[in-house]
Amino acid sequence: xxxxxxxxxxxxxxxxxxxxxxxxxxxxxxxxxxxxxxxxxxxxxxxxxxxxxxxxxxxxxxxxxxxxxxxxxxxxxxxxxxxxxxxxxxxxxxxxxxxxxxxxxxxxxxxxxxxxxxxxxxxxxxxxxxxxxxxxxxxxxxxxxxxxxxxxxxxxxxxxxxxxxxxxxxxxxxxxxxxxxxxxxxxxxxxxxxxxxxxxxxxxxxxxxxxxxxxxxxx
Amino acid sequence: xxxxxxxxxxxxxxxxxxxxxxxxxxxxxxxxxxxxxxxxxxxxxxxxxxxxxxxxxxxxxxxxxxxxxxxxxxxxxxxxxxxxxxxxxxxxxxxxxxxxxxxxxxxxxxxxxxxxxxxxxxxxxxxxxxxxxxxxxxxxxxxxxxxxxxxxxxxxxxxxxxxxxxxxxxxxxxxxxxxxxxxxxxxxxxxxxxxxxxxxxxxxxxxxxxxxxxxxxxxxxxxxxxxxxxxxxxxxxxxxxxxxxxxxxxxxxxxxxxxxxxxxxxxxxxxxxxxxxxxxxxxxxxxxxxxxxxxxxxxxxxxxxxxxxxxxxxxxxxxxxxxxxxxxxxxxxxxxxxxxxxxxxxxxxxxxxxxxxxxxxxxxxxxxxxxxxxxxxxxxxxxxxxxxxxxxxxxxxxxxxxxxxxxxxxxxxxxxxxxxxxxxxxxxxxxxxxxxxxxxxxxxxxxxxxxxxxxxxxxxxxxxxxxxxxxxxxxxxxxxxxxxxxxxxxxxxxxxxxxxxxxxxxxx
Numbered sequence: 124x125x126x127x128x129x130x131x132x133x134x135x136x137x138x139x140x141x142x143x144x145x146x147x148x149x150x151x152x153x154x155x156x157x158x159x160x161x162x163x164x165x166x167x168x169x170x171x172x173x174x175x176x177x178x179x180x181x182x183x184x185x186x187x188x189x190x191x192x193x194x195x196x197x198x199x200x201x202x203x204x205x206x207x208x209x210x211x212x213x214x215x216x217x218x219x220x221x222x223x224x225x226x227x228x229x230x231x232x233x234x235x236x237x238x239x240x241x242x243x244x245x246x247x248x249x250x251x252x253x254x255x256x257x258x259x260x261x262x263x264x265x266x267x268x269x270x271x272x273x274x275x276x277x278x279x280x281x282x283x284x285x286x287x288x289x290x291x292x293x294x295x296x297x298x299x300x301x302x303x304x305x306x307x308x309x310x311x312x313x314x315x316x317x318x319x320x321x322x323x324x325x326x327x328x329x330x331x332x333x334x335x336x337x338x339x340x341x342x
Numbered sequence: 343x344x345x346x347x348x349x350x351x352x353x354x355x356x357x358x359x360x361x362x363x364x365x366x367x368x369x370x371x372x373x374x375x376x377x378x379x380x381x382x383x384x385x386x387x388x389x390x391x392x393x394x395x396x397x398x399x400x401x402x403x404x405x406x407x408x409x410x411x412x413x414x415x416x417x418x419x420x421x422x423x424x425x426x427x428x429x430x431x432x433x434x435x436x437x438x439x440x441x442x443x444x445x446x447x448x449x450x451x452x453x454x455x456x457x458x459x460x461x462x463x464x465x466x467x468x469x470x471x472x473x474x475x476x477x478x479x480x481x482x483x484x485x486x487x488x489x490x491x492x493x494x495x496x497x498x499x500x501x502x503x504x505x506x507x508x509x510x511x512x513x514x515x516x517x518x519x520x521x522x523x524x525x526x527x528x529x530x531x532x533x534x535x536x537x538x539x540x541x542x543x544x545x546x547x548x549x550x551x552x553x554x555x556x557x558x559x560x561x562x563x564x565x566x567x568x569x570x571x572x573x574x575x576x577x578x579x580x581x582x583x584x585x586x587x588x589x590x591x592x593x594x595x596x597x598x599x600x601x602x603x604x605x606x607x608x609x610x611x612x613x614x615x616x617x618x619x620x621x622x623x624x625x626x627x628x629x630x631x632x633x634x635x636x637x638x639x640x641x642x643x644x645x646x647x648x649x650x651x652x653x654x655x656x657x658x659x660x661x662x663x664x665x666x667x668x669x670x671x672x673x674x675x676x677x678x679x680x681x682x683x684x685x686x687x688x689x690x691x692x693x694x695x696x697x698x699x700x701x702x703x704x705x706x707x708x709x710x711x712x713x714x715x716x717x718x719x720x721x722x723x724x725x726x727x728x729x730x731x732x733x734x735x736x737x738x739x740x741x742x743x744x745x746x747x748x749x750x751x752x753x754x755x756x757x758x759x760x761x762x763x764x765x766x767x768x769x770x771x772x773x774x775x776x777x778x779x780x781x782x783x784x785x786x787x788x789x790x791x792x793x794x795x796x797x798x799x800x801x802x803x804x805x806x807x808x809x810x811x812x813x814x815x816x817x818x819x820x821x822x823x824x825x826x827x828x829x830x831x832x833x834x835x836x837x838x839x840x841x842x843x844x845x846x847x848x849x850x
Contacts, residue, residue, distance in 0.1 A: 214625075214632055
């Protein structure tokens with residue numbers, strides 16, 4: 124059975140583009156809406172397997188989409204939502220991650236250009252995983268760089284941490300960095316020891332632990 | 343006891359100083375008369391300058407001795423004469439080789455046309471009279487002492503009068519200070535004039551910085567996104583030509599085009615952030631500053647205490663000021679913690695940015711601070727820096743009219759009943775001590791008229807005559823003065839309250 128998707132985007136062209144793209148990759152688009160209230164209705168009514176949501180939506184053109192997504196997740200905990208935006212903010216990423224239940228994505232709209240990676244991110248979120256934009260992670264790491272345990276990581280470990288924080292599995296990381304999976308496994312183990320985090324085999328839990336750690340260091 | 347002694351001392355000093363103004367007033371009057379009747383026009387500016395120096399001293403003393411600061415009341419000085427492109431200096435329709443004559447003309451006009459000059463002159467002319475009044479307590483004491491030495495029995499009564507005079511001295515000084523403020527303080531007109539002057543300045547700076555901003559945006563778009571879109575278009579054209587013959591090359595070009603579009607988007611994103619950060623429009627000042635804090639390399643603690651959301655222009659100015667201050671703290675501060683505090687007090691918005699760095703920030707040097715001041719000027723905002731060597735650096739930004747707030751300034755419009763009572767009393771009874779019991783009695787005394795008639799003073803013992811006559815005249819003048827001046831003073835406040843716009847920039 125194909126995954127059921129709700130799409131919220133106010134620009135007509137982009138909305139149609141997303142609908143086509145996701146249909147072509149075997150998703151079932153159950154609703155494509157263009158405003159905050161409609162989105163909230165669709166999310167709570169349809170209970171989709173995943174939702175692709177733009178932050179800025181009518182009627183107020185502020186963070187309508189984000190608010191609707193957060194409200195829907197309060198009503199249905201763990202509802203998978205991938206948030207798209209023209210700009211990424213650590214502040215919003217924090218709010219999305221705050222409930223700690225995962226199944227969250229936060230990407231720049233540009234990432235849609237790379238169809239393969241975008242669809243992969245949607246699938247990951249639908250499966251309860253995480254997809255954080257590299258830019259969010261870069262900002263997060265840049266502002267935590269001075270803190271003790273993080274400064275002790277080797278450059279390679281930092282690379283692995285970055286990709287892991289974006290929400291990628293060991294397999295995906297090994298592909299990206301041209302390493303063997305076992306080497307990536309070793310790096311992750313070392314990172315978890317250095318950061319004093321409990322190791323976990325579950326990819327999703329691992330990502331959430333890392334993100335929670337980075338956010339905790341900040342505040 | 344000490345308070346009264348000090349007050350008497352002050353009134354003696356101020357009174358003696360005021361008596362010397364007779365000379366100054368006469369000199370300046372002569373200079374002005376000569377400058378107009380004999381055409382010795384060059385005498386006017388030095389005369390006016392002398393007046394200004396004397397009144398500047400009076401303003402200073404008023405603050406120092408009488409505890410009431412008086413600001414200067416002059417119109418803003420004329421701007422310096424500009425050299426024309428052809429090297430000449432212009433004044434009206436005449437050209438000059440040096441700026442001296444036009445400068446002199448401007449200064450002359452400025453001094454002559456400023457009502458404050460004539461108010462200064464009036465003050466200096468009347469000041470000896472008030473000075474004489476200020477000397478009264480000291481004179482009464484002296485008179486009482488002299489009478490006591492002669493062993494005259496009314497000395498006791500005179501002593502009581504002296505005590506009474508000393509007791510009212512603080513009130514006398516208060517009246518004097520109020521009088522000084524009335525003539526030397528800024529008038530509504532001069533306040534408005536200097537306000538307009540500073541608004542003009544702020545307006546120019548705002549327009550200037552806006553134009554610069556637009557130029558920067560234009561340049562960024564032209565060299566960035568626009569150029570990249572052209573490149574993408576060209577690449578796509580090449581792809582179109584290649585797609586049949588060499589699909590592999592076409593695919594490579596398409597990859598490049600996609601990369602270029604990503605770069606263009608990144609650049610546009612940065613540009614947008616510089617114009618108006620999206621978080622600011624989405625969430626308001628508090629969250630925008632929090633987002634800023636999260637992105638900073640320092641540990642930043644943000645406290646926001648705002649009841650209402652400020653208007654967007656204010657938010658934007660506040661945001662960019664904070665952003666600049668945070669950048670400064672990162673770049674020059676050398677500390678690792680920053681505290682940002684945003685709070686409102688009635689209608690003013692106050693921001694403090696504190697860092698635990700090494701301090702020693704020089705406001706004169708940083709162009710960033712200048713930029714902040716320019717941004718804030720449009721909203722009457724001010725910037726204060728405290729940065730002792732060794733830190734901490736505390737920067738305070740105050741935007742006094744930033745928030746909507748209803749103040750109770752309408753209450754001042756109505757004159758309270760007791761003020762009306764004083765005015766009525768002054769007009770109704772002021773004549774009584776002044777004329778029959780004061781001036782007329784003095785004349786009777788001078789011509790040594792035998793008939794005492796109904797002048798009560800003349801029935802009293804001899805040594806009391808003059809003190810009481812002077813007291814009566816002073817009382818009469820004071821009553822009339824109060825009756826005339828209280829409404830003026832009051833309506834001036836009212837007028838100022840009405841003439842000062844509460845929110846200056848928004849007329850939606």
